[in-house]
Every structure is written in C-alpha cells, then in structure tokens.
Amino acid sequence: MAKTCAWCFKKTNLPDVFAAEAPLMIFMEERIDEWCEKNDVTRDELWGANGDWTQLELDPTMEAELLAYDELVAGVSKKTICKECLIEDDKIYKKFYLEYNDDTEFTIEFKPE
Numbered sequence: 855m856a857k858t859c860a861w862c863f864k865k866t867n868l869p870d871v872f873a874a875e876a877p878l879m880i881f882m883e884e885r886i887d888e889w890c891e892k893n894d895v896t897r898d899e900l901w902g903a904n905g906d907w908t909q910l911e912l913d914p915t916m917e918a919e920l921l922a923y924d925e926l927v928a929g930v931s932k933k934t935i936c937k938e939c940l941i942e943d944d945k946i947y948k949k950f951y952l953e954y955n956d957d958t959e960f961t962i963e964f965k966p967e
C-alpha cells in the first residue's frame with residue numbers, strides 16, 4: 855500500500871527513514887548566510903552546534919525565525935519521505951552544510967600495527 859510523504863504529501867513506496875519535521879529550506883539557509891556576511895560572523899558561530907547567540911547581536915525577529923527553523927529541522931523521527939524530497943534535501947544539505955566545512959581540518963590517525 856502506498857504511503858504518503860510527510861513533507862510533500864505525495865504517494866511513495868519508499869521505506870521509512872529518520873528525517874526532520876520539515877525539509878531544509880533554501881530561503882532560510884540563504885538568510886543565515888546573508889546574516890553572517892552582514893554581521894561578519896562565520897556560519898558556524900550563528901548556526902553551528904557550538905554557536906552562542908548570547909555573543910551575537912541577533913534581532914528578535916531573526917532569533918524567532920531561527921528558533922522555529924531549528925525546531926523543524928533538528929527534531930528527527932521515523933517517517934515516510936519520497937525520493938524527490940530526499941534528493942532535494944540532500945542537495946541543500948550538501949550545498950549549505952558541507953561546503954562551509956571545507957576548511958575544517960580533519961585529523962586522521964594511523965595506528966601502527
């Protein structure tokens with residue numbers, strides 16, 4: 855029996871996956887980037903796991919929007935998502951979440967036998 859995609863309500867036969875309440879939204883991601891650029895902070899400082907909003911001069915509107923968005927995309931549960939949504943979400947994720955990690959230094963440890 856066909857199930858319904860939790861994000862776009864299209865019918866799909868894909869098995870359930872762990873996914874956020876809502877897909878990533880390009881306009882919110884762009885807003886985050888714009889705000890960072892305007893205020894001269896890194897994306898990580900505003901939107902990273904260690905971001906500290908008490909150190910930033912967030913206006914209340916922006917803060918409310920970020921909080922709402924964070925709630926939507928951070929809460930993960932098992933649900934049915936169609937292929938189109940998964941692909942789109944992956945694209946946005948790669949564009950906004952992997953790119954800015956380019957200059958992060960990764961350390962790989964090789965242990966001698």
Ligand SMILES: [Zn+2]
Binds near residue numbers: 859860861862
């Ligand atoms: Zn969908």
